[in-house]
Amino acid sequence: MGYVCAMDWPGFAAGFEVGRTGMLQGDAGLEDPAVAARDRNLQKLERLLQFDVTPREIAAYLEEYVIGQAHAKRATAVAVYNHHRSRQIRDVEVSKSNMLFIGPTGVGKTEVGRTLARFLDVPFTIADATNFTPAGYVGDDVENMLMGLLMSADGDEQWAAHGVVFIDEIDKTRRTSAGNPSITRDIGGECVQQAMLKILEGTEARLPFFGGRKHPQGKNITINTKDILFIGSGAFEGLPEIVAKLMRQGQTNLGFRAAPRSSAKEADYRVLLEAPYHILQDALLEYGFIPEFVGRFPVIVPFEALEREEYRAIMTRTRHSILRQQIALFALDGVHLEFTEDAIDAIITQAVQMKSGARALRSLVERAVSKARFELPERGRERVRCIITAESVESGNYRVEPLTAGHEGQDETLQTAGGE
Known part of the structure; x- marks a missing residue:
């Protein structure tokens, strides 16, 4: 008799007895879940390598889940198509089409x-750039951003090598001493x-088998990042002002009088949509990024405020x-939930004032229904x-109010209230 150890990740749970035939006792037909997962991933990879979806189809899928941001969705669809x-x-x-998402918080980045990852049906992970430090310092190695991708791929490094890594808060990795880059060692x-x-460009990255930081004598997993799509994302506060300044300087250098701009206009992310690509690159350099890093993100995608x-x-x-989502939750308890137009307007007004984008909507809606959510669920009550x-x-x-025959659902109401 032998045992399958949990260390054989991603294998069986520890403690199952295995007979001499290699089958589980009592269920000789049970398939190895690791083998089954690898077979599924191989089928997905074959479909991905025969990619024939058009940019219009990608943008149409994004439209179902993301409101507004028409320019960003088109640019993203083209980049993914090319990749x-x-x-x-x-x-x-062909060079990689890594993307840099720039826009205020809560706008859909x-x-x-x-x-995108759900549409492509590929492994996906979100990495927080604020946790990264160089080797030898307290924090995470940058290679650890791939660990979540490997887990999303069921431990299949071949399938993980075709996934999407979303690097959040990437603007926090800018050089803190942009004016004097050599004054000190900028760890973060x-x-x-x-x-x-x-x-970002493509290399054989080594990951520690059990996570954490690499060790010379430790067991490693190797992932080739050549086909991984990297998306850097951040609010980049202050970047619109730099772009507006560079655009004014460009107009002056060309012999034209610079168009006057208010401070509100300069702080508006829409100025990024008007800027030529070389202006955006120069602005990122002034913001605190090194040229090699900016060059690893050839597709810059601005997002607008909502x-x-x-x-x-x-x-x-x-x-x-x-x-x-709230209507579906209340329906489980026989409660038909409705939001009046003035309630929706009040929630929107407060969300705009909070300046945290769509993230504020969920907390405001949760707060509005929390009392009803606590008091209304009751066994055996009428709808x-x-x-x-x-x-x-x-x-x-x-x-x-008592539920009458004409109030069986608010989906139709939501569609008419939502516009189009």
């Missing part, structure tokens, strides 16, 4: 990355940028909108209507 179609070229080597900034260069109508659409029109009003947003109070 996967380039693998079908044999006589020309992370959701675009997550939706330029050193991290230098450490990421080879991974308008009021886009807040409304996020709440009501997307496939998994916040209101639909009722729970009406959330503007007062509910402020105080948590709500109205309860």
Whole structure:
């Protein structure tokens, strides 16, 4: 008799007895889950290598889950299309299409990355760039961003090598002493940028078998990053002002009078959409990134701040909108949940004031229904209507009415309230 150890990751759970035939006793037909996962991943990889989806189809899928950001969705769709179609070229080597998402918080940057991975059906992970430090310092090695990708791929390093890595808060790795780069060793900034260069471009990255930091005598897993799509993302606060300044200087140098801009206009991320690509690159260098690092992200994708109508659409029109989620939860307890128009307007007004984008919507909706969520679930009660009003947003109070035949669902109401 032998045992399958949990260290044979991703294998069976420890403690199963194995007979001389190599089958589990009592169920000789049970398939090895590691083998089954690898077979599934191999089928997915074969489909991915035959990639024939158009940029329009990619953008249309993003449209179902992400509101607004038409320019960002088109640019992302083209970059993803080029990244996967380039693998079908044999006589020309095409550079990677890594992307840099720039925009205020809560506008859909992370959701675009997550939706892309779901559309492509590839491994996906989100890495926090603020945790990275160079080798020899307290923190995570930059290679550890691939560990989540490996876990998402069921431990299959071949399949993980075709996934998507979303590097959040990448703007926090900028050089802290941009004016005098040699004044001190910038542990969390330029050193991290230098450490990421080879991974972003494509290399054989070694990961410690049990996670953590690498050890010379430790067991390692090797992943080739050549085909991994990297998406850097961050708010880049202050970058719009740098772009506006460079654009004014460019107009002056060309002999034209610089158009006057207000401070509000300069702080608007829409200025990034108007800027030529070389201006965006120069602005990133001035912001504190080294040229080699900027060059590893050839596709720069600006995101705009949300308008009021886009807040409304996020709440009501997307496939998994916040209101639909709450309606489904309340329906499990026989409660028909409704939001009045003034309640939706009140939530949007507060979300705009909070300046944290769509992230504020969920907390505001949760707070508006929390009292009803606590009091209404009750075994054996008849179905009722729970009406959330503007007062509910402020105080948590709500109205309860008997459920009549014409109030069986609010999906239709959500679609009409959501626009289009």
